[in-house]
Structures are given as structure tokens and as C-alpha cells.
Amino acid sequence: MAANAAGSAAARGRTLAEKVWEAHLVRRAEGEPDLLYIDMHFVHEVTSAQAFDGLRLAGRPVRRPDLTIATEDHNTPTLEIDKPIADPVSRTQIETLRRNCAEFGVRLHSLGDANQGVVHVIGPQLGLTQPGMTIVCGDSHTSTHGAFGALAFGIGTSEVEHVLATQTLPLKPFKTMAINVTGRLRPGVTAKDVILAVIAKIGTGGGQGYVLEYRGEAIRELSMEGRMTVCNMSIEAGARAGMIAPDDTTFGYLKDRPHAPQGADWEAAVNYWSTLKTDEDAVFDAEVEIDADALTPFVTWGTNPGQGAPLGDRVPDPASYADPNERAAAERALEYMGLNAGTPLREITVDTVFVGSCTNGRIEDLRAAAEVIKGRKVAEGVRMLVVPGSARVRLEAEAEGLDKVFEAAGAEWRFAGCSMCLGMNPDQLAPGERSASTSNRNFEGRQGKGGRTHLVSPLVAAATAVTGHLSAPSDLLEV
Amino acid sequence: MEKFISHTGTAVPLRRSNVDTDQIIPAVYLKRVTRTGFEDGLFAAWRNDPEFVLNKPERAGASVLVAGPDFGTGSSREHAVWALQNYGFRTVISSRFADIFRGNSLKGGLLTVVLPQPTVEQIWELIEADPKVEVTVDLAAREVRAGELVAAFEIDDYTRWRLMEGLDDIGLTLRHVDAIGTFETERPSFKPVTQPIPA
Numbered sequence: 001m002a003a004n005a006a007g008s009a010a011a012r013g014r015t016l017a018e019k020v021w022e023a024h025l026v027r028r029a030e031g032e033p034d035l036l037y038i039d040m041h042f043v044h045e046v047t048s049a050q051a052f053d054g055l056r057l058a059g060r061p062v063r064r065p066d067l068t069i070a071t072e073d074h075n076t077p078t079l080e081i082d083k084p085i086a087d088p089v090s091r092t093q094i095e096t097l098r099r100n101c102a103e104f105g106v107r108l109h110s111l112g113d114a115n116q117g118v119v120h121v122i123g124p125q126l127g128l129t130q131p132g133m134t135i136v137c138g139d140s141h142t143s144t145h146g147a148f149g150a151l152a153f154g155i156g157t158s159e160v161e162h163v164l165a166t167q168t169l170p171l172k173p174f175k176t177m178a179i180n181v182t183g184r185l186r187p188g189v190t191a192k193d194v195i196l197a198v199i200a201k202i203g204t205g206g207g208q209g210y211v212l213e214y215r216g217e218a219i220r221e222l223s224m225e226g227r228m229t230v231c232n233m234s235i236e237a238g239a240r241a242g243m244i245a246p247d248d249t250t251f252g253y254l255k256d257r258p259h260a261p262q263g264a265d266w267e268a269a270v271n272y273w274s275t276l277k278t279d280e281d282a283v284f285d286a287e288v289e290i291d292a293d294a295l296t297p298f299v300t301w302g303t304n305p306g307q308g309a310p311l312g313d314r315v316p317d318p319a320s321y322a323d324p325n326e327r328a329a330a331e332r333a334l335e336y337m338g339l340n341a342g343t344p345l346r347e348i349t350v351d352t353v354f355v356g357s358c359t360n361g362r363i364e365d366l367r368a369a370a371e372v373i374k375g376r377k378v379a380e381g382v383r384m385l386v387v388p389g390s391a392r393v394r395l396e397a398e399a400e401g402l403d404k405v406f407e408a409a410g411a412e413w414r415f416a417g418c419s420m421c422l423g424m425n426p427d428q429l430a431p432g433e434r435s436a437s438t439s440n441r442n443f444e445g446r447q448g449k450g451g452r453t454h455l456v457s458p459l460v461a462a463a464t465a466v467t468g469h470l471s472a473p474s475d476l477l478e479v
Numbered sequence: 480m481e482k483f484i485s486h487t488g489t490a491v492p493l494r495r496s497n498v499d500t501d502q503i504i505p506a507v508y509l510k511r512v513t514r515t516g517f518e519d520g521l522f523a524a525w526r527n528d529p530e531f532v533l534n535k536p537e538r539a540g541a542s543v544l545v546a547g548p549d550f551g552t553g554s555s556r557e558h559a560v561w562a563l564q565n566y567g568f569r570t571v572i573s574s575r576f577a578d579i580f581r582g583n584s585l586k587g588g589l590l591t592v593v594l595p596q597p598t599v600e601q602i603w604e605l606i607e608a609d610p611k612v613e614v615t616v617d618l619a620a621r622e623v624r625a626g627e628l629v630a631a632f633e634i635d636d637y638t639r640w641r642l643m644e645g646l647d648d649i650g651l652t653l654r655h656v657d658a659i660g661t662f663e664t665e666r667p668s669f670k671p672v673t674q675p676i677p678a
Binding site: 027035053074093154161166205208239240258261272326 | 494495496497499501502505506507509510511512513514524547548549552553554555556557558560575577578579582583586587596635636637648649651652653655656658659662663666667668669670671672673674676677
């Protein structure tokens with residue numbers, strides 16, 4: 001947004017990101033970062049303790065507790081949640097959040113509460129995530145909320161403290177990048193496949209310094225859940241934020257949610273939200289084209305989310321990379337992953353399948369996985385964990401009988417949380433174990449020390465659970 | 480925050496790209512509620528390997544990390560910055576940093592310096608050939624010096640001033656508390672609030 005936001009706005013149209021940025025400008029001064037107002041601040045146990053401590057030391061209050069909400073997700077158990085947390089250090093972290101929220105007057109959804117869950121699942125579910133907002137959280141997957149046309153991005157603990165104290169952030173303008181996903185997705189190809197293909201195309205650093213805007217017919221046709229999956233992984237492409245212009249799908253999702261505007265406010269809000277799209281004469285700093293028709297189910301083979309390929313491909317040969325850094329990274333990745341160049345991706349066998357996370361832990365994701373696994377069995381020797389993104393999603397799924405479908409197939413039905421996505425709680429891979437995971441990061445050790453992760457969609461996860469090797473639903477025999 | 484004007488120290492060559500924050504400090508080390516003591520989690524998985532560069536006796540006491548491109552990708556955990564600082568690093572040099580990590584480091588006084596990849600490789604060669612070579616990161620002069628090498632780096636005036644003065648961002652923002660108050664009076668009524676909780 002750099003010069004664009006500051007300078008030539010009158011000369012030409014503005015992008016969605018620029019409109020939201022400018023609507024939150026508290027102060028702009030030459031030679032200083034812009035001071036932006038923050039509409040909503042999500043808080044969780046892992047990145048907030050030191051921030052609340054900082055406030056206490058300085059004698060500062062939380063400026064707007066009414067624009068702040070907290071939950072417990074990263075470090076919570078997904079079994080026996082009615083019992084005290086076994087690990088004393090984890091228990092202290094959760095108890096510290098509870099004490100801080102009570103002391104500073106912050107609303108908290110604790111373990112056992114129907115609104116507890118992964119912070120990026122509960123915001124939209126409560127209707128607290130709305131178009132045109134600025135939203136932050138001490139978590140890089142805050143980009144998820146951009147699916148509503150909000151400017152939403154992850155921050156560190158120093159910034160968490162800054163937002164708690166001032167409800168603002170000093171920020172240097174971003175550049176803007178259009179990701180045009182033209183054409184239509186084929187059946188069995190999902191939002192997850194789109195974003196994995198985007199990351200493989202632009203690389204894990206490709207979006208650095210940019211806000212991405214996902215556009216095009218294939219994006220418009222996605223549900224809100226699918227749009228959240230896409231925006232969620234903007235950070236894996238190096239971008240702090242990803243956005244999609246709000247439309248009737250967005251408004252339909254929000255209508256009548258607990259915190260959606262009511263009555264005259266709803267009308268005023270929809271009128272405003274309808275203006276939140278990139279002007280036709282706006283210019284992006286960069287543009288990327290993706291052909292939706294050509295996409296097939298996508299999986300990762302390496303140790304960063306850019307190291308992915310269509311499921312029908314083979315493990316690539318590191319020698320095929322021209323860039324020496326990429327070649328070295330691919331060599332290291334194959335060694336860590338225990339894979340040989342040339343192996344068909346479909347022949348990779350897994351020990352664990354994880355369905356959940358802020359990427360793919362929403363009701364639609366659970367429905368998609370359940371549809372595939374219904375009437376089938378998890379392969380012998382494979383463990384499948386299904387972890388709803390929130391307590392509400394879990395209740396909804398149970399009302400639809402999805403828990404029974406998973407359990408009948410031999411999968412484990414867990415309580416809500418981040419779980420095996422980051423391996424902070426007891427849900428972890430053992431060294432050398434391999435997973436097909438609907439989460440967002442395949443970094444070395446991400447799901448447990450020595451664990452090996454393949455990122456996949458919920459459809460591929462469920463099909464893989466049945467066969468025991470990376471598979472798409474189309475690989476399964478009729479039941 | 481401690482002022483950063485210029486720092487000279489021995490350096491560690493980390494010849495890896497895409498060093499994500501899960502490598503810098505794995506999630507299981509993030510449970511502490513203090514800002515100190517994270518050094519034991521720094522590069523925890525790699526430090527099990529006696530051959531890992533940080534384990535070499537000649538790298539003991541180093542305070543400058545010279546890393547491959549795309550350092551700090553992934554999670555927003557500021558614990559990654561604290562782990563590097565707690566271990567004794569004052570500055571990290573790379574050809575490209577992930578946005579959130581860079582922001583966190585500059586807020587917390589860990590100076591992240593961007594140099595072109597060929598320059599990073601020159602520094603790698605220097606410090607690999609002689610681990611005693613000292614690297615100077617001079618923020619006042621916007622310059623990195625090592626042996627015969629002198630490389631200018633860019634950093635915006637505002638961030639440089641804040642680091643050199645050791646200033647707290649919150650204090651700086653609170654000078655504009657009136658502007659924040661004025662902005663708040665003009666926010667549309669349809670914007671959501673978390674409290675009171677709707678019935």
C-alpha cells in the first residue's frame with residue numbers, strides 16, 4: 001500500500017486493503033509509521049501473558065476491554081477436559097490467562113464453555129469478525145478473518161501489549177498483490193488445494209510485505225468456510241494478511257450471528273460493506289494468475305508449505321531446482337521426510353491422520369471428511385484424530401451425527417483446540433511418525449519432535465485414513 | 480529497552496534457508512509466562528546434533544547470527560526473538576526475513592539486518608574461515624563490517640531512531656492519546672463489541 005495509500009489516492013481507484021487501511025487511520029505523519037485503530041483484538045494463552053505483565057509493570061489498563069476477547073486453544077487438552085491439566089507448566093499458562101482476564105476485565109471463553117475453541121474459529125462463529133474491520137491477534141493465522149473483507153493479521157507479544165494499552169498499532173503500509181483464481185474448481189478440488197497451489201507457485205516468501213487479495217470466479221463460488229481456509233494460509237505464502245471482498249455469501253453467513261448488527265445497524269452495515277471492493281481502476285503492486293480448472297488435489301512433500309505438488313505427481317528430484325538454496329532445502333527436506341526423489345506421492349504411507357485446526361476445523365470441513373469416511377474404516381495401523389475447531393462446531397457436528405460416523409470408522413473424536421496442528425499439548429507425532437494433516441504447517445518437528453507432516457485437504461485426509469497412503473476420494477472403491 | 484547503537488561480536492554462520500519459528504523455538508517451549516529463560520529452547524531439535532554449528536566450541540559466546548534467506552517464517556511467537564536474545568544474540572543478518580518476525584525483533588531490540596545474499600555468503604566464508612573474526616553491526620552508520628568487508632544496509636529513519644534511543648513504542652503512541660479518543664467518537668455504531676454479551 002506504501003506510496004499508494006499515502007499519495008495518489010485521488011488520482012486512481014483504491015484496492016480493498018487500501019480502503020480498510022484508510023478507514024482506520026488515527027494519525028499520519030511524515031517519516032513515521034501510520035497509527036491504525038484496531039477494531040477487534042483476539043487473545044489466547046500463549047502470546048498474552050508477557051503482554052499483560054507489561055501493562056501491570058507500567059500501571060496501564062486495557063483501553064478497550066469491549067473490543068477484546070480471549071479464549072484458550074493452543075495449549076489445551078482435547079481429552080478429559082473436565083480434569084485439571086496434567087502438565088503443571090501448561091496449567092500455569094492457562095491459569096495465568098484466566099487471572100489476567102479477570103484482573104483486566106477481558107471476556108474469556110474457557111475450556112468447557114460452548115464458545116471456547118480455536119481463536120480464528122470462534123471470532124467468525126460469534127459474528128465478531130465483520131467486513132471492513134481491522135483485526136489482530138498474537139497468532140499468525142489471524143489472516144483467516146480476511147475472508148470477510150477485514151484487514152486481519154498476526155502480531156507479536158509486544159504488539160499485543162501495545163493494542164491492549166492503546167487499541168492502535170503503528171504500522172508501515174503494505175503493498176498489495178492480487179491472486180486471480182480464474183475458472184471453476186473441479187469436483188473434489190477444494191479451497192485447501194487452491195491455497196497450497198498458490199503457495200507452491202509464489203513460494204513461502206512470495207507474499208512478504210504484501211496484503212493478498214484473492215479474486216476471481218473460483219473464489220466467489222467458495223463458501224465462507226472455504227474462503228477462511230484460503231485466507232488462513234496467506235501467512236504460509238509470507239503475507240501477513242489475505243482478503244476477499246465481502247458479498248452476499250458473506251452477509252448471509254453473518255446475518256443473525258450473536259454479534260452481527262441488528263435492525264437499522266444491519267442495513268447501515270451492509271450498505272457500507274457493499275462498498276468494500278477493489279475499484280476497477282485500482283492498480284495492484286503485483287498480480288498472480290491461477291487457473292482453477294487445472295487444479296487437482298494438492299499435497300506437500302517437504303518441510304515448508306511451498307514444497308507441494310499435485311497428488312498425482314512424484315516426489316521431486318532436488319537436482320531439478322536451479323536455485324542452490326532451494327536445491328539444498330529440497331535435499332534437507334527429503335532427508336528429514338525420509339522420502340526418495342521419484343516416489344509417486346500416492347505411495348507415501350502414513351501413521352496418523354489429523355482433521356482439525358484453524359485451517360480446516362470448521363463444520364463444513366468435518367462434513368466433507370465424514371462424507372468420505374462414512375461406511376468405511378480407518379486402515380489398520382493408522383490413527384485418525386478429528387478435533388473440531390470449537391466447542392460449538394463439536395456440538396453442531398454431534399447434532400448431525402458426524403461424531404458417530406467418525407467413531408464407527410475407528411477415528412478418535414476429540415474436544416476442541418489447536419491440538420496436533422502445533423504439537424504443544426499432548427497430541428503429538430512420535431519421532432519418525434508420518435501424518436496427513438489438514439493443518440497449515442509442515443515444518444520439521446511442528447507436530448512433535450521428529451514428526452513428518454503432509455498438508456492435505458479434509459477430503460484427502462479422510463481418503464488417506466481409509467487407504468493408509470496419500471489418496472483422494474476418487475481412489476476409493478464404492479461402499 | 481536496551482539502546483542499540485553499534486554492536487561488535489563473533490558470529491555464527493547458519494547456512495539454512497526458511498528457518499521457521501518452530502525451528503527457532505518449538506511450541507513445547509512456549510509455555511513459560513516470563514520473558515526470560517527461553518535460551519534452552521533455541522534451535523532445540525538441531526542442538527541435539529553435536530555437529531550443529533551452535534554446538535561448536537569455537538562459536539561459544541557469539542552474538543551475531545548470520546542466517547540464510549527467509550529467516551523467521553511461520554508463527555508470530557515473539558518467544559523466537561526472546562530465545563535468540565536470551566541465548567546472547569544481539570543481531571541477526573539475513574537476505575530476507577519474514578514480516579512478523581522482523582517486526583517483533585525490531586520492537587524488542589534485536590536488530591535484524593537485511594543484506595544481499597552474495598554479501599551474506601561473503602560473511603559466511605569469512606567467519607567459517609576464521610571463527611574469531613568479529614562482525615560489527617553499526618546502526619548509527621547503517622553499516623556491517625567484518626574483516627575487509629564493509630556493507631551498507633537500509634533501515635528506515637524512524638525505526639533506527641527508536642532503537643538508538645531504546646524507546647518504548649507504547650509510550651510513543653500514548654503521546655497521541657487525544658487523536659485516538661477523537662477517532663473513537665467517530666466509529667460507526669454498527670461495529671461489534673464483545674461486552675456486554677448479547678442475551
